[in-house]
Amino acid sequence: MRARNFGELMITALIRTTGYSAIVFVTMIFIFLLREGAPALTEVKLANFMQLRWYPIEDYFGLLPLIGGSLLVTFGAALFAVPLGIASAVFIAEIAPRWAREILKPLVEVLGGLPSVMLGFIGILIIAPAIRTLLNIPTGLTAFTGALLLGGMAIPTIVSVAEDALDAVPKTYRDAALAMGATRWQTIWRVTLPAARSGVLTAVMLGVGRAIGETMTVMMVTGNAPVFPTGLSNLFKPVRTMTATIAAEMGEVANGSVHYHVLFYIGIVLFLISLIVNLAAASVVFRQRKRAERILS
Amino acid sequence: MEFRRQNSFEPYFARAYNQHVIKPFKLVAIVLLSITSMVLLISCQPQPGAEAAAGASATIENKGSDTIVNLALAWAEEYQTIEPDVRISVTGGGSGTGIAALINGTVDIANASRKIKSEEEQEAQANGIAPVEFVIARDAIAVIVNPDNPVNQLTLQQISDIYSGKINNWMEVGGEDRPIVRLSRETNSGTHVYFLENVLRLGQKDNHTLFSTDTLLLPSSEGITAEIRQNPNALGYDGLGYVTDDVKIVAVAPDANSPSVPPSVETVNNGEYPIARDLYMYTAGEPQGAVKVYMEWILSPAAQQIVKELGFVPLQKE
Numbered sequence: 001m002r003a004r005n006f007g008e009l010m011i012t013a014l015i016r017t018t019g020y021s022a023i024v025f026v027t028m029i030f031i032f033l034l035r036e037g038a039p040a041l042t043e044v045k046l047a048n049f050m051q052l053r054w055y056p057i058e059d060y061f062g063l064l065p066l067i068g069g070s071l072l073v074t075f076g077a078a079l080f081a082v083p084l085g086i087a088s089a090v091f092i093a094e095i096a097p098r099w100a101r102e103i104l105k106p107l108v109e110v111l112g113g114l115p116s117v118m119l120g121f122i123g124i125l126i127i128a129p130a131i132r133t134l135l136n137i138p139t140g141l142t143a144f145t146g147a148l149l150l151g152g153m154a155i156p157t158i159v160s161v162a163e164d165a166l167d168a169v170p171k172t173y174r175d176a177a178l179a180m181g182a183t184r185w186q187t188i189w190r191v192t193l194p195a196a197r198s199g200v201l202t203a204v205m206l207g208v209g210r211a212i213g214e215t216m217t218v219m220m221v222t223g224n225a226p227v228f229p230t231g232l233s234n235l236f237k238p239v240r241t242m243t244a245t246i247a248a249e250m251g252e253v254a255n256g257s258v259h260y261h262v263l264f265y266i267g268i269v270l271f272l273i274s275l276i277v278n279l280a281a282a283s284v285v286f287r288q289r290k291r292a293e294r295i296l297s
Numbered sequence: 298m299e300f301r302r303q304n305s306f307e308p309y310f311a312r313a314y315n316q317h318v319i320k321p322f323k324l325v326a327i328v329l330l331s332i333t334s335m336v337l338l339i340s341c342q343p344q345p346g347a348e349a350a351a352g353a354s355a356t357i358e359n360k361g362s363d364t365i366v367n368l369a370l371a372w373a374e375e376y377q378t379i380e381p382d383v384r385i386s387v388t389g390g391g392s393g394t395g396i397a398a399l400i401n402g403t404v405d406i407a408n409a410s411r412k413i414k415s416e417e418e419q420e421a422q423a424n425g426i427a428p429v430e431f432v433i434a435r436d437a438i439a440v441i442v443n444p445d446n447p448v449n450q451l452t453l454q455q456i457s458d459i460y461s462g463k464i465n466n467w468m469e470v471g472g473e474d475r476p477i478v479r480l481s482r483e484t485n486s487g488t489h490v491y492f493l494e495n496v497l498r499l500g501q502k503d504n505h506t507l508f509s510t511d512t513l514l515l516p517s518s519e520g521i522t523a524e525i526r527q528n529p530n531a532l533g534y535d536g537l538g539y540v541t542d543d544v545k546i547v548a549v550a551p552d553a554n555s556p557s558v559p560p561s562v563e564t565v566n567n568g569e570y571p572i573a574r575d576l577y578m579y580t581a582g583e584p585q586g587a588v589k590v591y592m593e594w595i596l597s598p599a600a601q602q603i604v605k606e607l608g609f610v611p612l613q614k615e
Contacts, residue, residue, distance in 0.1 A: 057484050129527045138476040138530045223513040238513050248483045248516055251394045
């Protein structure tokens with residue numbers, strides 16, 4: 001009897017540890033980033049961080065071009081991944097016949113498993129030259145090319161999660177809407193989608209999160225020129241993202257040098273940006289749920 | 298008892314225990330054992346160079362410049378046929394990466410397409426390692442354009458003005474009315490640093506010209522070749538050994554009054570081609586044992602022949 005309790009205790013402890021480990025890991029990552037990146041704040045003047053040139057081997061540490069580059073590529077990716085992703089999810093969940101759905105969903109998920117370096121190759125060899133000739137711009141290695149590929153990578157995530165959320169909406173909701181004379185489109189747009197809103201928002205966050213954190217593809221196709229984007233026209237010019245900068249330069253830096261600390265500082269900025277985006281999304285979902293609870297009570 | 302067990306709502310694991318399928322103690326023991334063995338395996342990895350002195354079945358770790366990596370691989374393969382007992386593992390990553398590994402004591406030989414920096418030298422000394430320099434070959438940096446580009450020659454000054462952003466259209470250097478797309482290797486490449494100091498700044502110490510911010514920094518030689526192959530606007534540079542047949546090499550003139558010179562073994566060795574440099578290997582301290590024999594072989598005529606075959610420039614015997 002005692003031995004059996006011990007066994008159960010072990011299993012419970014194991015499961016509890018894995019559950020809490022997520023919190024522990026995030027905290028540890030943040031502490032590590034802070035420890036390695038914080039010295040940059042004292043070693044580099046704020047004015048140096050705020051300038052528009054990034055050339056670390058000569059101590060130019062302007063972060064704005066990198067932050068701007070990351071935001072531009074992510075924004076571009078979201079711009080077409082979100083509508084396309086949600087539309088595909090709606091099609092698969094609501095409109096497609098059962099047999100099509102059973103083929104489409106696994107196929108989309110396979111698409112999500114494509115290695116990013118492969119997409120990078122396709123980008124360099126096919127998409128970048130095509131974009132250069134189609135749009136008649138000096139080079140095809142642009143933010144737009146990166147956004148296109150990142151969007152392509154985000155779509156499977158968005159479709160898969162959003163479709164699950166739509167699928168979880170009770171059939172009675174749709175029946176009720178249809179019984180009241182709503183068309184199929186009205187049912188989808190006014191009833192099913194709003195009911196699944198929190199799940200769909202999670203899908204969008206996961207997709208955008210994948211886009212902002214992606215490294216290999218953007219490093220290969222965006223040209224990596226640290227130009228500060230001043231408008232949407234920069235979408236068709238080369239940019240350098242934060243992730244590509246860290247990946248390209250981390251191998252070279254001497255451990256503990258100023259450049260090394262600055263690269264970790266960029267990591268902190270990236271971490272904070274994704275934290276803010278996630279918190280904003282969570283608060284929207286949270287508010288949504290409270291209203292729903294009010295209505296139900 | 299039998300009845301109770303069949304209808305029990307106990308979790309599966311507890312039931313399995315009752316049936317003596319898996320004993321928790323055994324499970325714990327297995328997990329502990331596998332962790333210990335993993336730790337042991339990791340700590341048992343041979344230290345580089347530790348066996349080198351032993352002679353037979355020595356391992357040489359060789360890492361660094363991406364410019365040199367193909368040459369180092371060819372040497373390692375050839376050496377395998379001469380000394381089958383010596384194993385040489387070659388990896389790239391960039392000159393800085395190789396030297397950093399040498400400082401950390403994880404490689405025997407670091408390849409570098411630039412001289413070791415004084416900070417790196419100091420860092421190595423602090424770690425108790427004295428890097429020893431060997432010039433192993435010479436390399437010309439070729440300036441390359443798309444085959445459809447009518448421009449055949451440029452002066453050093455023109456190349457510098459293009460990369461610093463003063464010249465933005467091919468028309469200004471005798472080409473078509475097209476924007477110039479500047480391509481460069483990443484800042485961690487020895488080729489980038491060499492190009493900055495000797496072409497962009499024309500070798501002048503007090504010159505602080507920088508690359509134009511819209512210079513595309515590509516992470517590999519292949520990235521540069523792929524872009525130039527299909528883009529008639531692009532201008533790039535790369536080690537002569539990496540230039541493929543589907544791009545065009547531009548002849549370079551040291552100044553406006555001199556004739557322009559295409560890069561080749563002859564023009565590099567007689568000093569006419571202006572963008573050429575030495576390639577280096579660094580060892581941790583004076584080489585010993587297998588590393589010493591290998592370094593001597595690299596400087597021999599047989600190994601220098603391979604240099605020539607790969608498009609680099611062999612060392613001249615004086």
